[in-house]
Amino acid sequence: MGEVIKVGMADLKICICPDSVTTLGLGSCVGIALRDPVTKVGGLAHVMLPDSTAIRNQTNIYKFADTGIVELVRLMMEKGANRNRIVAKIAGGAQMFAFQNKNELVRVGERNVEATKLKLKELGIAILAEDTGKTYGRTVIFYPETGNFVIRAVGKQETII
């Protein structure tokens, strides 16, 4: 058994087999797990906002779906991942409060998921599985060795996608 690497909010980490990587309590944020199945180099990003270009203060590139994914891919390639083999699994993007849609940050969970998918498509990275939307938080653990993405939620059975 390897080590479990922890990723915070607006953060990302590289993970190499046999280690695993986790992020706790994803709400409207999105967790993006990437993996090269051959070299077993993986990584997990916990992004908060969809678009870095829409916001003035953007010093933290890990915070946004667009810049976070690009950075994660770059770091994985440094560790020996092959760009063409990278595949993705995503989770999160929940709407935690019912009236959030009245807010100016309209449906931010949903928008985070959309932006994530758009960026992955742009980079030619296939999404193998997802568990997104709905109204509850999720804790995720990703194992680059198998590609298993384990999802836990309060009062629900653990699932593997």
Next chain:
Amino acid sequence: MEDMNLEQVTEGYFDVLKELGNIGAGNATTALAQLLNCKVDMKVPQVRLLDFKEVGNAMGGEEQIMAGIYLLVEGDISGSIMFLLERKSARHLVSKLMGTEIEGEDFTEMEISALKEIGNIITGSYLNSLSTLTNLKIYPSVPDLSIDMAGAILSVPAIEFGALGDKILLIQTQFTDDYDLDGYFILLPDLESYAKILHALGLIN
């Protein structure tokens, strides 16, 4: 004010927020005592500017199950306010309010409604002190409640703060009746409203 971000919040403003937290929590404590019909004490609130990564830890971990009550704020300022309470504390308050022993982990609809009301009273007292001190009109929306992991609930204010910077402003208050209750306020005025609050308090021109 255009380029103001949270990290530039001054020492003076910090003290003001602390004082607001103090008065707000004081009012909230009185309201709680009346509601529960018992004596409630409070400690001096702590105001902290935390990195996103640290916020979960401040509440006992991202997976700690909390009750989060969230309201939008309109009027002279706009933004939102959130009040968080550990699930255990929430359960204690609700059973005290309703005079029942609650069994099991889940809250019934009635209990959720009671919890929203508690949140409403607490955040209302807080906003009241802010309104009185600044002479600004502040109208809260109907509250909404989420019982989930701290990290997941906090993602909502964090995302709002995320548009401003990489930190979140947390006001922690401890209430005690026969039980220590840790409550957390997260006040989120938008940037323009920050300026209005500071101006109303005479901290900027």
